[in-house]
Amino acid sequence: MKENTVSIGLLGCGNVGQGVVKGILLHSNKILRKLGITLVVSKALVQDISKERAIEGVILTQKPQDILDDPEIEVVVEVMGGEHPTYSYIKEALDKGKHVVTANKLLLALHGAELQEIAQRKGICLLYEGSVLGGIPILRTIQYGLAGDQVKKICGILNGTTNYILTQMVESEKGYEEALQEAQEAGYAESDPTMDVTGLDAACKLVILCRECFDLDIPLEEVEIKGIQGLTPEEVAEQKRQGRVPKLVAEASIIDQSSSGLEKSREGIIAKVGVQWLSREAILSHVSGVDNGLSLETQLVGDLFWKGPGAGGLATGGAVLSDIVEIAKKVVVERSIGNAAR
Ligand SMILES: NC(=O)c1ccc[n+]([C@@H]2O[C@H](COP(=O)([O-])OP(=O)(O)OC[C@H]3O[C@@H](n4cnc5c(N)ncnc54)[C@H](OP(=O)(O)O)[C@@H]3O)[C@@H](O)[C@H]2O)c1
Incomplete structure (x- = not known):
């Protein structure tokens, strides 16, 4: 994989998941120009592969391990919803050292503290801008601006x-x-x-x-x-x-x-x-x-x-994408430091 390419696996490809893919397609040039990063959604976990989706170039799978065990996927984006089996998928992704982005407020309200603790221990990110106020960038404003x-x-x-x-x-x-x-x-x-x-x-x-x-x-x-x-x-x-x-x-x-x-x-x-x-x-x-x-x-x-707008596939997808970009910047910097040290 190219040094500036970051591979993403989606758990779920419904309203928000497709919003994320569309957002990447729409803004890939800007992201490359401003940050020098190429984002690629390589695979997406779904329930029904035959369902029509307004996306192209993403491999659909019904097997979570296709994403969780893929060494090339460094960012797992959970947009499936619900508590189970989502909780175990996110935990497994974090345990395997993959960064996680989620918009799942129920899961975060119930298990957020525990999952954040795992992420911190592993030195990876668990970000969730899309979980509150949909498209309004509030969490990053609180974390950084305030x-x-x-x-x-x-x-x-x-x-x-x-x-x-x-x-x-x-x-x-x-x-x-x-x-x-x-x-x-x-x-x-x-x-x-x-x-x-x-x-x-x-x-x-x-x-x-x-x-x-x-x-x-x-x-x-x-x-x-x-x-x-x-x-x-x-x-x-x-x-x-x-x-x-x-x-x-x-x-x-x-x-x-x-x-x-x-x-x-x-x-x-x-x-x-x-x-x-x-x-x-x-x-x-x-x-x-x-x-x-x-x-x-x-x-x-x-x-x-x-x-x-507090919801909607594109608005929430945009918030999720902002988390992906933040993580991708970190991934690319760490990769280049690792390469320089070799
Ligand atoms: N929609 C919004 O405006 C919005 C706003 C803020 C936050 N959120 C949060 O974002 C998350 C996703 O919402 P959404 O509206 O995008 O939901 P959605 O349209 O129902 O999409 C869910 C996706 O997950 C897949 N999925 C669900 N259960 C699965 C399972 N057990 N195994 C494999 N795939 C599974 C579905 O597959 P199929 O497509 O094959 O059915 C679908 O692609 C939720 O946590 C929600 O609370 C949504």
Whole structure:
């Protein structure tokens, strides 16, 4: 393999996986010009090889070992979803010294700390920009941009499906079931929308944000979670008359603040997901449809806010690609140092 070529194996090639492949095709010239790196997706694990996919040049396989045992593949990109068998595949990839990129918030909320520990021990990367806020580059901003600051409060709309349903309930005065059905028909909600509507998806993302912002692992079961299922059109109409809109808000803050700084402990963090009735003045009330929004209150900078597409194959694929590029830079530098030492 050429010194500047980095071979990637995908575990999964659905919406996000195909978004990654398309992103590489679209931007390969720019990546080569700016970074001198060529990215090649060599193989992808799928369930059904006969399914039509809008990608070319990638070998499809149903055998995970074709990727996990391939010595040329240095970066494994997990975009399969779910906890099992994904957990064992990622663990095996890390154990074999392969860098891993994932967009799987459920897996990260449940096993992120353990997997990160393995990656650190092995001196390799486990990156997951696509797991929170889809296309909005938030994790790297927290890790690098706010490295010298301390986030005190996280407050956001982290799930596009429920935000779409709630927006429809307010703007088109639809009932919950009707708005959910419309979200499913428009492709914004899965056929089983449980993770979204119960608030579990937003809670997983909140756990990841807490890890990044507070450097603390909040177990998923310690997040107070309430979904949007119980909301009635009457309640929405009455609140709307009073100038308020419902939003599924995920928030966490350090309640335990000493004068010398911010003391962080698990007991000192309150993390919860639930419907809040926001006035039109609240910044999150203007995050509509499938968009996500996040505001962070930090010790030095103060208030920050991001809004944008929180999901979608191309947007999330772009976030995954940013992780791949970061790893590829490291791989190529390490390779050239290794070659020079020989
Ligand atoms: N979609 C989004 O907008 C979005 C946004 C942020 C994060 N994510 C996360 O990204 C991940 C992927 O989401 P997605 O929307 O791309 O899912 P998807 O469209 O359902 O794609 C899943 C892919 O994984 C393959 N797969 C699933 N189980 C498998 C198994 N046991 N063995 C082999 N292959 C298997 C499927 O194969 P077949 O194609 O053959 O069925 C498919 O290619 C999830 O963790 C999700 O939470 C998604």
